[in-house]
Amino acid sequence: MLYGFNLAVVNSPAQYIKQFFNQTMVARNRTSLDNEALTLFYSVTVSVFAIGGMVGSLLVGMLVTRFGRKGTLVRITFLVFLAGALMGFSRRFGSPEMIVVGRFITGLHSGISLSVVPMYLGEIAPKNLRGFLGLMPSIFICIGVFVAQILGLHELLGKEEHWPLFLSLVVIPTMIQLMLLPWFPESPRYLLMEKKNVHATVTALKWYRTKANIQAEIEEMQEEQRSLTSVQSVSVIGLLKDRSVRWQVITVVVFNIGMQLSGIDAIWFYTNSIFEDAGIPVPQIQYTTVGTGAIEVIAGCIGCFTIERLGRRPLMIGGFTFMGICCAGITLSLLFENHYISVACVVGIIAGFCIGPAGVPFLMTAELFKQSHRPAAYTVSGCLNWLSNFTIGFVFPFLQMSAGAYCYMVFFCICMAVAVYMFFVVPETQNKTFVEISQMFAARNRRLDESMELGHTLKLAKMNGYGAVDLEGGAIEKKM
Numbered sequence: 001m002l003y004g005f006n007l008a009v010v011n012s013p014a015q016y017i018k019q020f021f022n023q024t025m026v027a028r029n030r031t032s033l034d035n036e037a038l039t040l041f042y043s044v045t046v047s048v049f050a051i052g053g054m055v056g057s058l059l060v061g062m063l064v065t066r067f068g069r070k071g072t073l074v075r076i077t078f079l080v081f082l083a084g085a086l087m088g089f090s091r092r093f094g095s096p097e098m099i100v101v102g103r104f105i106t107g108l109h110s111g112i113s114l115s116v117v118p119m120y121l122g123e124i125a126p127k128n129l130r131g132f133l134g135l136m137p138s139i140f141i142c143i144g145v146f147v148a149q150i151l152g153l154h155e156l157l158g159k160e161e162h163w164p165l166f167l168s169l170v171v172i173p174t175m176i177q178l179m180l181l182p183w184f185p186e187s188p189r190y191l192l193m194e195k196k197n198v199h200a201t202v203t204a205l206k207w208y209r210t211k212a213n214i215q216a217e218i219e220e221m222q223e224e225q226r227s228l229t230s231v232q233s234v235s236v237i238g239l240l241k242d243r244s245v246r247w248q249v250i251t252v253v254v255f256n257i258g259m260q261l262s263g264i265d266a267i268w269f270y271t272n273s274i275f276e277d278a279g280i281p282v283p284q285i286q287y288t289t290v291g292t293g294a295i296e297v298i299a300g301c302i303g304c305f306t307i308e309r310l311g312r313r314p315l316m317i318g319g320f321t322f323m324g325i326c327c328a329g330i331t332l333s334l335l336f337e338n339h340y341i342s343v344a345c346v347v348g349i350i351a352g353f354c355i356g357p358a359g360v361p362f363l364m365t366a367e368l369f370k371q372s373h374r375p376a377a378y379t380v381s382g383c384l385n386w387l388s389n390f391t392i393g394f395v396f397p398f399l400q401m402s403a404g405a406y407c408y409m410v411f412f413c414i415c416m417a418v419a420v421y422m423f424f425v426v427p428e429t430q431n432k433t434f435v436e437i438s439q440m441f442a443a444r445n446r447r448l449d450e451s452m453e454l455g456h457t458l459k460l461a462k463m464n465g466y467g468a469v470d471l472e473g474g475a476i477e478k479k480m
Helices: 002-008 014-029 035-059 060-067 071-073 077-088 097-126 125-134 136-151 160-167 172-183 188-193 196-206 215-227 235-243 243-260 264-269 271-277 283-310 313-337 340-357 360-368 375-426 434-463
Strands: 469-471 474-476
Touching: 002 097, 002 136, 014 035, 014 097, 014 160, 014 196, 014 215, 035 060, 035 235, 035 469, 060 071, 060 097, 060 375, 060 474, 071 136, 077 097, 077 160, 077 172, 097 125, 097 136, 097 188, 097 313, 097 360, 097 375, 125 136, 125 243, 125 283, 125 360, 136 283, 172 264, 188 196, 188 215, 196 215, 235 243, 243 360, 243 375, 243 434, 264 340, 283 313, 283 340, 313 340, 313 360, 313 375, 360 434
Parallel strands: none
Antiparallel strands: 469 474
8 A cells, every 4th residue: 555655645746846846955055946957856756766666675585584474564664654754854854855765765665565465465365365365455556546646635635735744644554554464473385384383384374264174275385395496495596597487587577567667657656747738627637636546446446356257367468458558549649639538548547557467467476486486586576666667757757758649659569568478478377376387387498498408509500610519418520
């Protein structure tokens, strides 16, 4: 929820924050910022959230291995209190830098949480509910965005005197989490496979499965444990070098880059300016934005309650395809100055994203990897996710100024490419155990290894003028 809130919280008070930046520079240097410098300063404030997120994602593997899934989430709550204090008192101390640092720290917290929460939910969920629970984070991301949009209304906190309070509200849900989360058990998979604590595993499973037979689930975890060459967590370098999971890594890369470069962050960060360019009267923009937030929540609920019926692939393929069509629609509507179609396409992008692409990549990252590879996989996915997030947040205002309506065609191409990749490469993982999913990718990884080895052999043959090819059993020379 905090991730969604922080994505949208800077949208409503943008003009007041810019005025604060300008007033501070005048007080310090007796000169104001020009439009380009002010845009750059505000873009840094928006996008530094993603830099913090990327740094946080790099810490995930180390933290979850040392403190566990739940333990990590409890320990990082202090970051939110620190960030809330910095942003809340920034105007009193006349320091724009406090906003930038606060945004960085909230990004650090979100970068860790955005990887650890899906990992935690994926490991505690029974097989038949893994999709449902795996999409719950996406619903709360949408709720966070929606809450920020409602509180940002001029009638509530969308006034000049309230924006520091608005930015610091992140501490309230964090206090609720800190009161509740310590009472929950740790991930049973973490307790069994990494801590080797059978008693704690049984206790945790009984807490989560009050009416279920946990013996079969323990046996499935033990089978996965036996299939691992090592129960120690694999490093990021080890993950990237491991040929047995190469297609899984490629899939995670495609999903996370595609999810952020689909254009959704441009919509979330700059909704008000997009609607203003579309010709909506300024007093009505805030209510239009709140309407899009309500649609996000509804679309997220649709995806969450249909994923166990439809599966992962239809939600991903359909979501990215619909987003791509709407991106092309925005370009056409802006060229022909049809404001209604432009607004409808913005809503369509948000709905298409929240139905599938908002949550399925985080869910599938947990499903595609076994216990030993999962922390490193979330580190890679989180880093790529946040790096792409930063790129869009920083570049989009300048891309919009230079390319105009055609900037959305970049997003169209990316969305369609991800949909095509999903259709031809990624199998359905619904109702499969982690071992079964790994076996589904095993054949594809073997074919990739064989093709790479064949290509390497042909390259050696081509480089040798006499046609000598070094084989595993020795050298065979064929002299002309």
